[in-house]
Amino acid sequence: MKTKTTVILFGLFLILLVFVYLYEGPLSEQARRKAQGVPTLFPGFAKQAAAKIAVKSAKGEVMLEKKQDAWQISGTDGFIADGEAVQNALETVAGFKRENVASKNPEKQDLFEVTPAKGVEVKVFDAAGMVLAQFYIGKTGPDFFSNYVRKEGSDEVIRVAAVTSTFDKPMESWRDKTIFNFPSDMVTRLTLKTAGAEIALEKNDENEWYLIKPEQAKAKQEAVNNAVNTLATLSALGFAPDDDAAKYEIDRPQLTVAVILKDQIEQKLHIGKKNEEKGQYYAKNEAKKTVFLIGKYQFDTINQTVKDLKEEEKKEAAQKDAAKDAGAAKAEAPPPDSLDND
Numbered sequence: 001m002k003t004k005t006t007v008i009l010f011g012l013f014l015i016l017l018v019f020v021y022l023y024e025g026p027l028s029e030q031a032r033r034k035a036q037g038v039p040t041l042f043p044g045f046a047k048q049a050a051a052k053i054a055v056k057s058a059k060g061e062v063m064l065e066k067k068q069d070a071w072q073i074s075g076t077d078g079f080i081a082d083g084e085a086v087q088n089a090l091e092t093v094a095g096f097k098r099e100n101v102a103s104k105n106p107e108k109q110d111l112f113e114v115t116p117a118k119g120v121e122v123k124v125f126d127a128a129g130m131v132l133a134q135f136y137i138g139k140t141g142p143d144f145f146s147n148y149v150r151k152e153g154s155d156e157v158i159r160v161a162a163v164t165s166t167f168d169k170p171m172e173s174w175r176d177k178t179i180f181n182f183p184s185d186m187v188t189r190l191t192l193k194t195a196g197a198e199i200a201l202e203k204n205d206e207n208e209w210y211l212i213k214p215e216q217a218k219a220k221q222e223a224v225n226n227a228v229n230t231l232a233t234l235s236a237l238g239f240a241p242d243d244d245a246a247k248y249e250i251d252r253p254q255l256t257v258a259v260i261l262k263d264q265i266e267q268k269l270h271i272g273k274k275n276e277e278k279g280q281y282y283a284k285n286e287a288k289k290t291v292f293l294i295g296k297y298q299f300d301t302i303n304q305t306v307k308d309l310k311e312e313e314k315k316e317a318a319q320k321d322a323a324k325d326a327g328a329a330k331a332e333a334p335p336p337d338s339l340d341n342d
Helices: 002-024 026-037 083-095 106-112 221-232 296-302 314-332
Strands: 050-057 060-067 070-073 101-103 120-126 131-140 146-151 157-161 187-193 198-203 209-213 255-261 266-275 280-285 292-294
Touching: 050 083, 070 083, 083 120, 101 106, 106 146, 106 157, 187 221, 209 221, 221 255, 221 296, 255 296, 266 296, 280 296
Parallel strands: none
Antiparallel strands: 050 060, 050 120, 060 070, 101 157, 120 131, 131 146, 146 157, 187 198, 187 255, 198 209, 255 266, 266 280, 280 292
16 A cells, blocks of 8 residues: 555656646747747837827827826826836837737728727837837727737737726826825824824834823724824825815815834825715825825724724723623623512
């Protein structure tokens, strides 16, 4: 029995070796050669050379322009574009391959919706205004996970992985929704200020949070960390129609939040009035001109009171537990009428 088990294990080991050899050796090399053999739709396209992206569709026209190290949305009041979305778009263009050709017949371009009249037109320019790539995104493929694409000047229509959502979106979806982005473990102080009160907390050398204002006490670590973590990666759900801070009561906020990092840099957030229709709150990073919209859950996680943040002392907790147990015992006791009076 032992010998039979050894033989089986040895056989499995040999199969594994063959598998590794094939997929790390000849087969992987064959796949690499095949991939290298498929020409790209835009040979020589370098995403780092891109300086402008123009997208035109039924949803409107959007122009993205690189200024210094940041992408902005042209024709706006300096709206910052979502850098990750822009890079994803450029990587998509660089990754187009001339494979899965659906048609070479120019008369079928309308059918695939890869014409200027029916398709989503995308142009990528370099800093000198030279066109690096121009193409049309057509209708969805039969598998619902692909799109037809045609390069300007070519009759070839290729089918690629779905790209409509990467390019065809309204201007607001291209905007950067980042309010804050800092390491949560770098925060050493947190201040919450309303019209009638101010709460301040500090982190000690053991990374424990303590209330220092309006009283001194150990804080509930989870509650403080939840607030700090929410602030560290705070992202907007949307934007105010304009940046008029007074209109959204940013100039007289219901809550001002300040965090100080280890390098003494301060980040400050002002939260104004509530948008009753959306159930969201207008908020503004003091260092940015944009007025954002944040959700109720984000607001509630940040907007804490002393009672929410103060850790109960052991004596108080014990008294509450005792009162709770006494109440439970009283509730379980039989009513007087049920007692045996004999």
